[in-house]
Amino acid sequence: MNGQTPPRPAGAALPLSGGALSVVPLSVVPLSVVPLPVVPLAVAALSAVPLSVMHRACFPDDPWDAAAFERLLVLSGVFGHVAWQGGDPAGFILARDLGEEAEILSVGVLPLYRRRGVGRALIETVVADAKDRPIASIVLEVASDNEPARRLYATLGFTQVGRRPRYYRRETGIADGLILRRGIDRGITGEISLR
Ligand SMILES: CC(C)(COP(=O)(O)OP(=O)(O)OC[C@H]1O[C@@H](n2cnc3c(N)ncnc32)[C@H](O)[C@@H]1OP(=O)(O)O)[C@@H](O)C(=O)NCCC(=O)NCCS
Numbered sequence: 001m002n003g004q005t006p007p008r009p010a011g012a013a014l015p016l017s018g019g020a021l022s023v024v025p026l027s028v029v030p031l032s033v034v035p036l037p038v039v040p041l042a043v044a045a046l047s048a049v050p051l052s053v054m055h056r057a058c059f060p061d062d063p064w065d066a067a068a069f070e071r072l073l074v075l076s077g078v079f080g081h082v083a084w085q086g087g088d089p090a091g092f093i094l095a096r097d098l099g100e101e102a103e104i105l106s107v108g109v110l111p112l113y114r115r116r117g118v119g120r121a122l123i124e125t126v127v128a129d130a131k132d133r134p135i136a137s138i139v140l141e142v143a144s145d146n147e148p149a150r151r152l153y154a155t156l157g158f159t160q161v162g163r164r165p166r167y168y169r170r171e172t173g174i175a176d177g178l179i180l181r182r183g184i185d186r187g188i189t190g191e192i193s194l195r
Contacts, residue, residue, distance in 0.1 A: 127184065
């Protein structure tokens with residue numbers, strides 16, 4: 001899932017502090033559907049820089065730069081959320097609505113906020129989004145050596161449906177790309193009357 005974009009100059013460090021966790025949509029989400037081509041581009045440009053700073057902190061070996069986010073944020077169906085701890089960003093998730101399926105494009109939690117349930121909250125938010133749309137499943141890709149992410153996805157019901165051998169090539173070694181999927185269970189809807 002962590003893409004193949006070229007490295008970027010280091011971003012500024014994010015201010016971090018404690019506080020209550022909230023997960024809110026990126027500003028690009030509602031505005032990207034406004035039928036004025038200049039609006040999503042302008043909004044994407046505003047969101048791209050902070051997203052690239054967060055991405056660098058989460059994926060120091062393969063950061064996506066602001067230009068990559070600008071290109072991504074204007075693609076049809078792209079939506080996302082930022083988790084906030086007090087007034088500071090703690091993590092982000094970007095996904096793409098492909099119709100019957102959604103793909104999680106990237107998810108990351110800043111190191112200071114890990115193991116506090118932020119990653120779980122971000123994925124669960126996208127699962128809730130999927131339930132509001134005609135999406136039957138969510139797919140993502142994870143490196144075979146990314147144990148924290150694989151455990152997170154396993155706890156949230158994702159199972160392996162494919163493998164891309166030797167997909168990730170880094171200085172630290174080569175890893176396969178694992179394709180994981182989970183169905184969207186909407187449960188029983190409607191009223192059941194018992195006699
Ligand atoms: C993977 C990542 C998003 C997890 O975020 P997080 O906020 O720390 O995860 P959570 O606190 O919500 O953890 C939920 C569960 O995932 C599993 N998990 C998360 N991090 C783990 C770790 N380091 N070791 C083992 N299990 C881990 C645990 O089951 C955990 O539940 P628990 O804390 O009750 O044991 C975060 O480590 C990260 O941003 N990593 C770098 C970027 C990345 O790899 N993104 C995914 C690319 S596919």
